[in-house]
Amino acid sequence: MxxxxxxxxxxxxxxxxxxxxSPxxxxxIINSRKQDLKDLLRKKGKYSLILWIVIAIYAGIRKFGIHITMVQSKIIAGMTAVAVVSGSSTGVYQGTKYVIKAISKPPAKVEEKIDEPDSGMTIPDRRTTEEKTKEEKKKSADIKNQDLDATPLSDVPSL
Amino acid sequence: MKKAKGSVDEFTQAYMEYYSQVFSSILTKVGNAEDARDLCQEVFLIFFDKFEKIENKRAWLYGTLRNVVYRHYAKKDPGVDIDEVFNDVGLTFTNGFRDTRIIISEALEQIECGEDERTMLDLIATHNFTYGNAAGVLGLTRRQVEYKYGQLVKRILEYLNSKGIKDIAELL
Incomplete structure (x- = not known):
């Protein structure tokens, strides 16, 4: 052969x-093919990003020895777009769901337990005797004042 | 005139299929890659405008490239002879074997084959494209191209055989 x-x-x-x-x-020639097509479509006002993606898929797949048509590459582009959109929207949905869940959660309650000192323990009174008597006097004066406030004033003059 | 989306797709497909052949043919006529690229672009711009009306795309492209190349030469030299530029088979007396040349040329033109095979023949036989480069243009693997081209050559040799050329080694 x-x-x-x-x-x-x-x-x-x-x-x-x-x-x-020559090689x-x-x-x-092979390298200028795509660029020239782009220029031609631009000149004719037919260039669009979507069409270019379809052409890139068409040329890319053919490069690997797979014979496809433009219609088939359009279908592949469409399926890829659907997969990307559904994938990203699922991601956005899951993300939003997580954020909403995190926001609507009630604030965490922290339980604090303060240990009371043992009942058997006594706190030593460090006040001086003078301070003690002063405080006692103040207390009895307060009680007297309270009693006076509580006694209703009589209309009958006292002797 | 507004073009339908489908025809833009069809045009793109035809462009991808014929671009390398048209470019190579122009390049062998003008000898300069940059000039050839501009002329090739000119051919395809006209092709785009008339695409829907064209029935035999390959024949139309070769006819138009001939006119475009002629105009290119006529700008430089108004008295240029187009047949001389294109070295037409029927008019040229090469090595004293005009008839044989016509028969081989007929074999190449008249062999029954699909568009892909015709492209393969143009690229590999006429323009000496490597199997790898032809595979890239055709959307086939290198092996597929090598096998299909072998089959194509076999059919051409059978055609020559039917025309009385029993062994091509005799013609070499």
Whole structure:
């Protein structure tokens, strides 16, 4: 098979039926294809990001040796968009749900227990005797004042 | 005139399929990659405008590229002969084997094959594209291209055989 292909190429060369393009130019042609298409669609006012994504999918998949049409690449683009949108909306929903849950939670109650000193323990009274008598006098004066306030005033003059 | 969305898709598909062939053909005529790129763009701009009316896209593209290249040369030299530029098979006497050349050329043109195979033939046989580069253009694997091209060459040789060329080694 290879011999016949080689002979066929020799034949084309001999009868000047081939017009060879150097490998460097081949690369240049392949690389300029997409950019030129972009420029052309822009000139004609048909360029859009969505169309470009479809073209990128079309060219990318064909590069891997999978023969697809533009319609098929549109379907792939659509399915990818749906997957991305549903994935991100699920993420947003879950995130919002978590935040709402965190906000609506009642504030945590911290239980504090202060240990009372043992009943058997006595706190030593460090007051001086003078202070003690002063305080007692103040207390009895207060009681007297309270008694006076409580006694209703009589209309009958006292003797 | 407003183009339907579907026709933009079809145009894109046709563009991706024929771009490399058209560019290569122009490049072999003008010899400069930048000039060839501009002329190729010119061809496809006209192709876009007339896309819906064109039936045989390949034939139309080759006809238009011929006119565009002619205009390119005519700008430099108004007396240029287009047939000389395109080195037409029927008019050129190469190595004294005009008839054989016509037969081989006919074999290439008339062999029954699909659009992909025709593109393959143009790229590999005419423009010496590597299998890998042709695979990238066609959306096939390198192996698939190698196998399909082998089959295509086999059919061309059978055609030549039917025209009385029993062994191509005799012609070399």
């Amino acid at each position: 290879n011999t016949s292909v080689e002979q066929f190429h020799q034949l084309l060369g001999r009868y000047k039926l081939s017009r060879p393009v 460097g130019d081949q690369e240049y």
